[in-house]
Amino acid sequence: MNKKAISLTVNGRVREALVPPRMLLSDFIRHELELPGTHVGCEHGVCGSCNVVVDGKAVRSCLMFAVQANGTEITTVEGYDTAEGLHPIQQAFWEEHGLQCGFCTPGMLAAAKELLAANPDPGDDEIREAISGNLCRCTGYEFIINAIRSAAKAMREAEIQKTLQPA
């Protein structure tokens, strides 16, 4: 079947490729772009490990074809950190022991990122709801919830600091 040309922005970098239509976005990200931080668990939309952020929304990359991502802007876990270091959500996962084996972590981060972008001060129920589509087999989830709560607080405090700085 004919390959299709696509052009998209991944972690701030424009990427162009020829892809067969049946190539899943998850496989494209891992094998073609060599960004293995996106994990592939169930490949049928249940586990959430392959979540990436497409045009600002968390999306299952195993349920999207790479060809559909033409023209989109994608952030994978490799694109979360900044010049200053880890993203505050990543930092909080580290500090609060929000991961053990780390397999679910990139998907959890994508879900947390979308949640905190829309709701800077979520309650625990809202955090639970936001990560309800992501399976973790190690942590029992409690440390993940702690991490997201702690990240929200750090990000709110950073916002306040920013407004206090002299122009």
Next chain:
Amino acid sequence: MKPSAFDYECPTDLNAVLAMLGDTETETSILAGGQSLVPMMNYRLAAPERLVDINRLPDLDYIREDAGFVAIGALARHGEIKASELVGRHFPMMSEAYDWIAHAAVRNRGTLCGNLCHADPASEMPALMQVLDATLVVAKATGTREVTAQDFFVGTYETVLESDEMLTEVRIPIPEAGTGWGFEEVAMRKGDYAWCTVVATLRVVEGRIAAPRIAVSGVGDAAIRLGAQEETLAGAEPTSAVFEEIAAAAAAAVNPPNVEHISADYRRDLLRSLLPRVLSAAASRVAA
């Protein structure tokens, strides 16, 4: 867990989509949100020769109020509908049900129209659309037709859609003022397919139930309305004795699947327990 090869088309106008569907030589599926189709393709339970991606048709992405109904286009995502103030105001039952439907990342892509076309027998929206008396607008190259939600579902993963047709819009009539509603579901986890979903709307006129509509999913090979129980309910008093009686009759009437971790009898028990709760919630929500 990789889909088999297919041809991919991504038209930018609806006529082109319908023309491709009209070419019945090539087995074609519409790709909207892909949250049901792509898992089936990954499992190779579905292997269409061609996918026609409608995601570049922004004209199909709308939720808008029209004359007495709300119209939801083929590209409106579950997440947008869940968050829609318009939907929440007119159909609070839909907003409530959406807490039970999939998870955020799936709702970000999945569409209501795609969900209805997939026709999973344990999916919630096919039951809600029947209770809300929705009309489905079905298009093909030579014209459009309207199908009621009640006539749309045929069986497991089966609808009245022909291979050259596409569901382009759902029209949900705005309920008469004073209509009460109820929704209850039991699933293994929130977001999973229902073991039993029960939904109902009704009014109470001079102490008697009027215009009752009840639908269930998860307890048969398709979501269905409980017509016989609606008939019994119409004109009756909204008492718990009446609701229990109706629920017992409904439980005896359905034919749930018998699978190893959840028996048909258990699903009947769920229906018998949930239906009275749904009916009394609906009766208590009837505006004075």
